[in-house]
Amino acid sequence: MSGFFKSSIGRKVAMALSALFLMFFLLQHLAINILSVFSPELFNEVSHFMGTNPVVQFALQPVLIFAVVFHFVMGFILELKNRKANGAGYAKNNGAANSTWFSRNMILSGITILAFILLHFIDFWFPEINTKFIQGDWSGTMEGVEGLRYHEELVHKFVNPLRVGAYVLAFVFLGLHLAHGFTSAFQSIGAASLRKKLEKLGIVYSIIVPLGFIFIALYHHFNH
Amino acid sequence: MALDSKVPQGPLKDKWTDYKNKINLVNPANKRHIDIIVVGTGLAGGSASATLAELGYNVKAFAYQDSPRRAHSIAAQGGINAAKNYQGDGDSTYRLFYDTVKGGDYRSREANVYRLAEVSANIIDQCVAQGVPFARDYGGLLDNRSFGGVLVSRTFYAKGQTGQQLLLGAYSAMNRQIARGKIEMFNRHEMLDVVVVDGKARGIIARNLVTGEIERHSAHAVVIASGGYGNVYFLSTNAMGSNVTAGWKIHKKGAYFANPCYTQIHPTCIPRSGDYQSKLTLMSESLRNDGRIWVPKNLDDVKLIREGKKRPTDLSEDERDYYLERRYPAFGNLVPRDVASRAAKERCDAGYGVNATGEAVYLDFAAAIVRYGTEQAKVKNIKNASDAKIKELGKAIVKAKYGNLFQMYEKIVDENPYETPMMIYPAVHYTMGGVWVDYNLMTTIPGCYAIGEANFSDHGANRLGASALMQGLADGYFVLPYTIGDYLADDIRTGKIPTDTPEFDEAEKSVKENINFFINNKGTKSVDSYHKKLGKIMWDKCGMSRNAEGLKEAIEEISELRKDFWKNVNVPGEANEFNEQLAKAGRVADFLELGELFAKDALVREESAGGHFREEHQTPEGEAKRLKEFQFVSAWEYKGEPKDAVLHKEALEYENIEVKERSYK
């Protein structure tokens, strides 16, 4: 089995498995965040549960971190290997004739998403870690805010139009990444017979998920 | 030297079995000390290499392409015959034997053909075990189609790519032996001479086509499996690199060359479109299962069609001349290739050709589309189906059967053959003649064998469709591996053949001299220009029909052309590099000699038989007229110039088949 993950196909499968996990994560992330639009209270409750539940914090969160790091590191390793395999390259290459731009530029959309994740970590995740693990404050409250703090924090982040702009742009790239990544992940794990159906589902997924996040960002920007 | 075919005694059906039981064998431990060179890795060479290696011999295989998988066997489309009688339509070993001998116009060796028919069934078993994906019916069993010149369905096929699948099967068997180290593969190598030591073939001189290096390779036996010489015509359905060089070099060292004038002109090829044309493309004979061949009845219509003022679909049924169905009611569109080709030529010579060059006839699928469509409507229980619906259903079936051929046609001609009839014309396709071999497939040089299209043995004066693949694999898998052991049994104590002997020195020297001549000649005319001229002489005077006068002219013209070639040929580049022009110069030089012998053979054969049609020898209806006194194989011995070649005759006896007039009416 260790030989399997050293092979080209094994790595591809590992990329796909981490991708599938991340896509599942995105879906639940969106589901929770969309609550912030409809019900700040419910959003606060769910956020608090996710932020304090030991299973989520000590089991799922490390898995998520690992998946993110693995997906990026392996993505870069494979990109470098593929560039080496590519040899001298062409004087004229018409890639558009046989494949989509986003399928050929996963590394580009990936790097954009990586940059976004750093911003996102600075915005939300580092403060969370600081509050909970360094300050030791697991109450979910903050000064000057009635009840739980999560909704307030979220809204506050979307005041600055530059940040909102950066988020929207990143989500567009996320959409492009998913437009290829969704079907690609299933293809990598060998789901051939469902390919046509998965392609359609992939398009739906890659539009709905980023659009949902964009909607949340814009909604809070313009409504508060 | 008198020709001895070494056909074993005994009743026809027991000859091969009895012979195999009695011949000498080499024990497995000794096989490890015996080397065999195989030149060519198509169906014959590939299957022979794999089997010999599997038996334990050390095989060195040579191919001029970059991989054995590219040999031109890959281009065979239609199928492979085997007397399996899966269809229960009365097929048998005898019937396949009978059809092949009759199809060859009673000019092949009975015992060889019977053996071929006998092992044919084994080929299918073997290939299926190798993973060749033959077409199957809905019950999961193998499907068959029928081919020209026979009345049963015995042709196995894999879409329109049977040759490819069979070659990939042989290639996979080779790969297994290459992985084991039992075959040493020399890709991009060309054999330029055979080395004969003490009267036996003991090695070859080869050129590495990438570096230009001249190499010596020794072995206890040399097998030539280099295919046919159809490219002597310049335009043929052969691959660009197909050549006679290996066969011709052994001929010059003592192997007799048999029946060079027997050439197959295949009836269903895409017509020529211009002078720049580099090769002709075959459309599988299987198309004649469903296609009907016709030309207009009236010359007026021909004129209008050529001018583009009328389309073939504008002509009603009674304005069309389905000339094969008219002349040969029993076999109709499925007459053998030579008959179909000559009939097309006859119509075109009479002015009925339907394209601008006047050399094309129609192959029409409209009737088949309606027939299949009606059948499908019944199967699918569609009541009162419209004509459009029937056509749609019919096209789907035709597409499933011949889709890739139709696509190929459309890409080349830029016309949709589902809507308008295809245009076809005969083209040089296969050469029945080749190096003379005995029953063991050994040439007149001891230890030198010739298999597949390179030899002359099984098809007489005309080959039936789907029989070339059968012969190549039969020779390579099932015949040569036995017969070569009989010869090699005497070589178990010989030890490795050294390459630092005077015989190798001499052969290498002459090869190098030849190459240096080409490089240093700095003439004025390109190699291709000579090849084209030779091709034109051959097609005009040694083509689908020949006469004494034309053949005499051809001999003179080729001889002149050859002299000019050796004076004025221009080969650019260096000897020690990848140099395709240089490789081609050597091949054309050999074609220029073979071409003359070809014409001479055709001139001597004062009869018509199969692919050899002499205008002086025809029946009042224009059919080929065979003559009893020419019931022999012409085997030519090299004596310097082709005009000095000496004819040896191997008489052909038919004890198990009655020699009749070959009728397909």
Add this chain to the structure above:
Amino acid sequence: MNLTLKIWRQKDASSKGQMVDYKVTEISEHMSFLEMMDVLNEQLVNSGEEPVAFDHDCREGICGMCSMYINGEAHGPDRGITTCQLHMRMFKDGDTITIEPFRAAAFPVVKDLVVDRSAFDRIQHAGGYISVNTSGNTQDANSIPIAKEAADTAMDAATCIGCGACVATCKNSSAMLFVGAKVSQYALLPQGQVEAADRVQNMVAQMDLEGFGNCTNTGACEVECPKGISLDNIARMNRELMKASI
């Protein structure tokens, strides 16, 4: 029509190459692309220059020898064909056509437009066969019925001509369509299933060793493949390898 050709010229494997411009005139639209190249070469030979080396043999789209990258696409701007089946009617008078060899680290250039594709052969040596002796003493061909669908799908995979367009086209120079096709052909047939696990592991290991890149499922190979080999074959190979590894 009259054309300008930009062609990669490289003396041998160790030399540096460059693009060189040539002009050809009076090209007929009915010519095949290689016949146009013949015209150029005849012109070069007659003017004392060295002709352009390119691989070609059957010229009917089945041997897999021809291998040109034309105007940025393997086998040029048409579908379901090899270079030899590309016709000049795909171009216009006055066009400039860029012609390069198939590029991949695993396909080193031999000369001009000729590349070395022996890596494909070595992958086949690693397992592209069924271990059955060619003695002819096998069981009857009809003794194991094979469902028509399986046989047809195997045949579709087996139509691969080994030209390398998939590798040439792939931005990662991955050979997975080629290997996937062979693995699939055998995996679909009962005769091939006996050694399926070893076969896929050995072939993939050799493929990696040859320095081919990693498939990222762009699907370009399927589009450019002259025989339309489906991406399903890659998925099947992935499955086969997972199955073999567990």
